[in-house]
Amino acid sequence: MNRPLKKKFLLSLILFLIALSFTSMGFALGEEEPLNSYTARGKVLEVTEGSPQQDVAFLETYMVTLEILTGELKGEIFEIEHTLSGSFVYDIEVEPGDKVLLMVEEFPDGLEIYITDFIRDTYVYGVIFAFFALLIIIGKKSGFKTLITLALTGFFIMKVLLPGILKGYDPVLLTIVVSSLITLITIFIIGGINIKGFSAIAGVLGGILAAGLITFIIGTRVKLTGLSAEEATMLMYIPQNIEFDFRQLLFSGIMLGALGAVMDVAMSVSSAMAEIKRVNPTIRGRELIKSGMNVGRDIMGSMANTLILAYAGSTIPLLLLFMAYETSIVKIINLDIIATEIIRAIAGSIGLILTIPITAFTSGFLLERFKGKQVNE
Structure with a gap:
């Protein structure tokens, strides 16, 4: 292999490895950035089993039907994919009736919605209010x-x-x-x-x-x-x-x-x-x-x-x-x-x-x- 061809081959190999590394981290070249992203509240209406993940055996996918409770999409119903990894620490296992925190990302061709956590502030505020009320009533x-x-x-x-x-x-x-x-x-x-x-x-x-x-x-x-x-x-x-x-x-x-x-x-x-x-x-x-x-x-x-x-x-x-x-x-x-x-x-x-x-x-x-x-x- 002559020197110019060798240089082209090495350059192509380097570019390929860079593209592969970005793809493996979830940042594939050419992937669109969201136009807007914000947090919303939602309520889980239904959870059904989805199609199993082909590439990663231990991942489980569920189809979750959600009702948006806040923001511009309030009252709308969406069905999203929700993936669990089998980790007790990081997985968010939802059931019908659960209220959850959502990340909504707007793209030119549609919306992407993810479940990020359970909504806990309602109970936290309730305990704080009870504490304040007892302070006033008793104190x-x-x-x-x-x-x-x-x-x-x-x-x-x-x-x-x-x-x-x-x-x-x-x-x-x-x-x-x-x-x-x-x-x-x-x-x-x-x-x-x-x-x-x-x-x-x-x-x-x-x-x-x-x-x-x-x-x-x-x-x-x-x-x-x-x-x-x-x-x-x-x-x-x-x-x-x-x-x-x-x-x-x-x-x-x-x-x-x-x-x-x-x-x-x-x-x-x-x-x-x-x-x-x-x-x-x-x-x-x-x-x-x-x-x-x-x-x-x-x-x-x-x-x-x-x-x-x-x-x-x-x-x-x-x-x-x-x-x-x-x-x-x-x-x-x-x-x-x-x-x-x-x-x-x-x-x-x-x-x-x-x-x-x-x-x-x-x-x-x-x-x-x-x-x-x-x-x-």
């Missing part, structure tokens, strides 16, 4: 205040913390600022701007900073990567092209996760001490601090268990895998994902424990210092 005025604080907490997380991290701001510093704002607003709305509120704020900030400091020191020493969760790994491929420090994301997550429990403990201790002072105005500061510590010790056991059980509950499938394969405790405890969860639970619990003396001493000092004032002033 009355306090329940309404709780709703306000929840809304503000959600606003700070969704509109300040997460966008700030995506813009490249330091996650730990931003978490400290947002946690402080959430603490100030929550405690002042629920407890009022008084000695009780200031004592609780001092306890919360002290406990959260202690949890963050412990996490930073220990996490650095044991070389945690912050990549133990699959979602963290996926952040390396987001379109914003931000180079995250994943350990800082881990530290900020631990601080934010401990905030709720720490705030609960601080508010309980400061409220109890304020009530003791109101009932017995002549009580000495030392006795008041001792009473606050006793209240805190009773709370401490259950709240520490709450944190540890919450973190352990999220890793039950992983723990079952270790038990099923009889993995040694040495290997388990040295895994990044397990060490991360242990430090997350213990650091949060240490922050919670330290909140008790900080709140008790601050509250005792302030109540003794301003003993001529009313407790709620």
